[in-house]
Amino acid sequence: SSRVEATEDRHRLDGLLKATTEILAATTVALANAAVSSLIASLFEGKVGRIDKDGPAEGELGVPMTSERLGNRYLVVPARSVLIVSYTEHDRRLLETLASVTASALDKAALHEDVTEQATRDALTGLANRRAFEDELQSSVIGKRSTDVSGVMFLDLDGFKKINDEHGHKAGDEVL
Secondary structure, X not given: OHHHHHHHHHHHHHHHHHHHHHHHXXXXXXXXXXXXXXXXXXXXXOOOOEEEOOOOOOOOEEEEEEEOOOEEEEEEXXXXXXOOOOOOHHHHHHHHHHHHHHHHHXXXXXXXXXXXXXXXXXXXXXOEOHHHHHHHHHHHHOOOXXXXXXXXXXXXXXXXXXXXXXXXXXXXXXXX
């Protein structure tokens, strides 16, 4: 009995370590959500999990999860078949640990998305900045054949500095 429990505990720990590694590797919120959903399936007999605003329904296993970005959510595993024993205290503790890791991963991924957005977009217009433009231009040139037609257009606003100087930056922002 104790050997069986030790083997089950080792299996759970191995699964949790694998899940933690994969979830923390996610660089976007969508990837983190997808990772946790599928990894719950590997930890809980093929049941695809979910992150939900509402708590678990009857028969489901769910634990609260607090993310700075998403607020209060629940990490939920669907109900087991009536032929299988209901979820145990071990299952709940495993899901609580996974929820803690998931909340951290979601916050990290959201921060990564924000930093990427700030590094590649103009805050005022939302348009690609020079860095993003150059990256996109380089990506589009790679692999092009000599018969491909591409072009770059440069737009200059004459007198834009004068608008900012005479009417203020707010007026210049509106022109942009």
